[in-house]
Amino acid sequence: MHAEQRQHIDTVMQVASLGVDADGARRHERVIRDSWLRCVRQHRLDPTRMQEAVILPAGRLREHQDQMEAFTHIARHGLETLYQQVAGLGYVVLLTDARGVTVDFIGDLQLDASLRKAGLYLGADWSEAHAGTCGVGTAISTGEALTVHLDDHFDATHIPLTCTTSPVYDDQGRLRAVLDISALSSPRNKDSQALALQLVKLCARQIEDAAFLQRHRADWVLRLAAAPQFLDVRPQYLLALDAAGRVCGHNRAAQQAFGDAGGRLLGSGLEALFELRLDELGRFAASLPGDRRAVLRRGGKELLFLQATPPPARPAPPAPQAAALPEPLAALSAGDPALDRQLERAARLVNSPISLLVTGETGAGKEYFAKALHAASARRGRPFVAVNCAAIPEALVESELFGHVAGSFSGAAARGKKGLITEADGGTLFLDEIGDMPLALQARLLRVLSEREVLPVGATRPLPVNIRVIAATHAPLEDLVRQGRFRDDLYYRLNGAQITLPPLRERRDLGAMVERLAGGLAIAPAARAALLAHAWPGNLRELRNVLELAASLSDGRAIDVADLPPALLAPARPGPVPAAPAAAATTSPAAAAGPQAGEPGALAADDAALLAALKAAHWNVSAVARRLGLARMTIYRRMQRAGIVAPQHRD
The missing domain is CATH 3.40.50.300 (P-loop containing nucleotide triphosphate hydrolases)
Incomplete structure (x- = not known):
């Protein structure tokens, strides 16, 4: 443990025992000291226990991402734009859900190991209950944008980091996500993050407004601003009205400006908010000079400028029908569950x-x-x-x-x-x-x-x-x-x-695909068994080629064993080749040089399939290219990338 970490732990311990006004902690903002106290008393975290970030396993991360999928698609452009602005300064961009789990991430993958260790990564849990005081967790707890800089963090493990975050709210005023930019290191002065905070708040606002407009396409949408010049480009307030003129959605700024003492705005009538009747909204939908767009807030003298977008004309509802995949996508599967899930997405x-x-x-x-x-x-x-x-x-x-x-x-x-x-x-x-x-x-x-x-x-x-x-x-x-x-x-x-897309050897609809691609020809039982036993390193492309050849060689009524390529009748299909993790996607020439080290399991699944095809063809690259339907140069490039060397070219 470094001296800086020991000193930090002592400061947090002072707050834990003496409260937020402990002398040693006064240089930290009140919001940080409040969070430290919350971590000890509410979340029962031990400031002396240093622990690395919690990264959720892939299955649990997928559950969080699935729940956020529609929102993430809307937010993605904002994340990319923000990353372009800050990437040169060493920041990564994170989007978490309302529970603090990172569901989207943009960062320099060349720093992958360091980012993952620090928790600046997909699947990282930055809730205050797990990570202590941190940008994401404390923004969730307070509902406000903030910077948690270096030793503002509760856990001494995280004190090299600077994290600047803003909550993102939905159209009902609920916390939907948290936008964060973080860096592995930064200047000591917290004021160095002032511009970062403004950028994050601005991007969060843009994401909120984009999600709002997507959600309320079928409602009256009111754009309001103190200056008419900004109505089209960046309104301050967004309100959505239902057919009765009641507020059915709003952005965060509108909730803070027009909500009651408890912040509630939903259900409020238009006439309770402005000196304006619902039947007058139509004139604000036209292109009017700025001075004719002005409306007065009810009960006050504040003047705002309004642009109203009416709901689109509602077409007659279509006759109910069962939800189905579009025909071109449905034709790709014969019933494999994994592929069907991808096609539905x-x-x-x-x-x-x-x-x-x-x-x-x-x-x-x-x-x-x-x-x-x-x-x-x-x-x-x-x-x-x-x-x-x-x-x-x-x-x-x-x-x-x-x-x-x-x-x-x-x-x-x-x-x-x-x-x-x-x-x-x-x-x-x-x-x-x-x-x-x-x-x-x-x-x-x-x-x-x-x-x-x-x-x-x-x-x-x-x-x-x-x-x-x-x-x-x-x-x-x-x-x-x-x-x-x-x-x-x-x-x-x-x-x-x-x-x-899953490889053919892992698909449960292999038998059905064989029948489909046979073009109506019957398949003899022995031929069918050989087709089902083959490993199909070339996947669907190889299956199509094999069945086209077999159909040409057949008597026109049925495909028999004699019509299949000899390589297909070679002994025993091996078990499915497991997909290698990303880090093992390539191997060195030395590793692939000999049969004992060049077995498919040592390579990524597709490279292992290529190695198997080359061995089966006695290292005839042209034959493998014809079988897989690829150019020879493509085969050579893949061999070079995977470190696969033909026996005749080994030293």
């Missing part, structure tokens, strides 16, 4: 503007999924453009993606060329194997995603584009970020929501 995001990251082994159906999501969306009448980032030669990637103007480089088309991103305008851009995109182009892609415009090679003016981006990878992007091979800001931009 995707269905809720089908028309969302957020980017999706689709993960899964090679051949698991990532492009089929992206096409199905596009076909189920409102963009289905516009182009679906698929780009394999691993297959385009690196020298051509830039012009292929962004296009070029005439004469912009040697060999450029005489009339210029429209890039693939522009081709996708109005539709969906699918970026397959995004982890193989060169670093130099990742910054340009980030600009496309953030600005929604593309600058062709050699052009001076960007072109606006309206695209939905779906990226896919078989590689753990988090590892690539830690290795400095993938930009963390691009990773967070792409990972608005993640869909994980």
Whole structure:
């Protein structure tokens, strides 16, 4: 224990025994001393016991994230914007639920181990009852924005940290979440965090207002401000009214300004708040000069400016029908529960503007999924453009993606060329194997995603584009970020929501998929047994290829064992290859050099499947590429990344 930690513990002990006015603690704000006392007397925490942050296991974290999913999607843009403003200063951005559990996180993954140890990580429990005085927990307890700086923390373990937080309230005045920016180290002076506090409060307010407007799309929405110039861009107060003119929702600022002594505002009538009748609201919905938007608060002389948005015309309610997946998504599954859960989640995001990251082994159906999501969306009448980032030669990637103007480089088309991103305008851009995109182009892609415009090679003016981006990878992007091979800001931009497709060997609907892809042909029992016993390292792509070959070789009525590829009849399917943790996603060339160290269990599941396919093909890369439906260069790149070396090339 360091001397600074011992001194801090002594100060907290003084407050525990003498109360908040203990001399040694007077330099700390009253809100901090009150929290220390609460930690000892209410939460029964021992200031002498130092403990690292509590990180929830993945299953429990998922439960918290599921309950916050709709809100997190709304808040995500605010988190990304805030991170862009503070990342260069060493901060990470956390969003917790109302219980203090971190459900979203943006930070420098190259500091992964340090951030996780400090609790600045997904799944960290920052409630006051567990962590003591801290930014998140104390904001939950007090309901106010604050900074807990260095030795303001209760637990001496956390005194290197600075944490600046703001509560986020819902439209009913309840605490919904906490927004936090924290750093592993900072200047000693607490005043250094003053700007950070204002940024967090502003971002929390923007998230509150965005959630409010989403929630009350079908109600009267009143925007009020002291100056008419800010009504359209940043109103101070938001109120939602039901059909009877009663308040059915409000933002935090409106609750504080218009609520009664107890803060209650819900249910109040419009005429009790303003010198205004419900039937007069219509005139405030039109574009009026600022001085004609003025309203007077009831019982006072305060003048505010009002803009009212009426509810949309209500269409006739549709006939009730059973909830079902959109047909293109439903066609991807034959009844596998894990896949069905992913498809149900995707269905809720089908028309969302957020980017999706689709993960899964090679051949698991990532492009089929992206096409199905596009076909189920409102963009289905516009182009679906698929780009394999691993297959385009690196020298051509830039012009292929962004296009070029005439004469912009040697060999450029005489009339210029429209890039693939522009081709996708109005539709969906699918970026397959995004982890193989060169670093130099990742910054340009980030600009496309953030600005929604593309600058062709050699052009001076960007072109606006309206695209939905779906990226896919078989590689753990988090590892690539830690290795400095993938930009963390691009990773967070792409990972608005993640869909994980299970490998075929783990799917319970393998038998049904075999029947579906057999194209109506009968399958002899022995052939069916061989198909079900195979490990399918190439997943759905391999299954389709095998069944297409078997159908071509069959008598046209049934597929028999003789119609199957010889490799499929090789002995005994091994047990399912367990997915390796992220940290073990790659291995060294030495580890893969010999049969004894190169077994699939030593690699990530998709790399292990590739190793198995190479061994089965006697290290014929061309044969493996044909079997998996990939380019040879893609196979070589994956071998290099996983450290897989063919026997004939080993020293």
